Amino acid sequence: MAILSFALLCALCAVLAWIDIRHGIIPDWVNGAIAGLGLLRMFMAADFVASLAAFGEGAVIGAVFWLLRRLYFALRGIQGLGLGDIKFLAAAGIWVGIEGVPMLLLVATLTALACVGAMQVSGRALTAQTAMSFGPFLAAGLLVTSAFQQYGF
Template sequence: MKSFLILALLYLAYVDWRTFRLPNVITLPLIFLGIVFNCVSDLSLTSPASALLGGILGYGSLWALNAGYRLLKNRNGIGMGDAKLLAALGAWLGLHSLPTILLIASITGLIGGIVWLKWNRHNVGNAFPFGPFLAFAGIIELLWPQLIQTLILPRLI
């Protein structure tokens, strides 16, 4: 199942990079499959409760962030496809994985955003696909769980 999740994430990253869209036809079933997989499989990646809470809080956190941004700027700051992708990652990998995924995606997205702006000569107000960085962070968390906590944080402290 890890291979299935990685392929789905790579596909979503590619689509978002090219179209600035994360299709519901992929993200919504991915949320459902993550919860079901963790409820019925002997190879589950997290507990059923953590999968359900990961899905809810994955979506809810980016929804709340966007709602706050919309109140300040009167426009969306992040697409809800990104929120659905984070919900899918939370459903597959559990609630505990969300902070690490968001940290990795934010750092790589910041670096990627700077490169994107320089390469395409855009200004800061232009849209930028965040889904590829969420997918990348999800793959890292899937293959090397707790990488930040075990390898990087102890060296920083």
């Protein structure tokens, strides 16, 4: 069950990345599918109480990042994270828990920085106003963190 659920997560993350790159949004149905699959995996591996705890962690993570989004907007006057990213982080929290969020964000940030560096080296002009979809990097962070937690690599 663990390998099948991880394979489905990989497929959902690929769909998420494709849609976010092409359209600049993360659809609610993708976030819902990732959350639902995570809850199903937790229920099959443990029990209802563990599933409920995972749901609670996802809700807390979503709330924290929603508050950070609001704070950033209050300070800068622009949105830093989209609501799709916030919903994705809540769904990802079901998979990796609160303890996995720092690693997820580290992987997402490092891969985004590597992409920006490659764009800069290739001669693409980047400014502080350049918008970039963060969903694909968050998806990579979720996959790496989940694989590390489940399989130890």
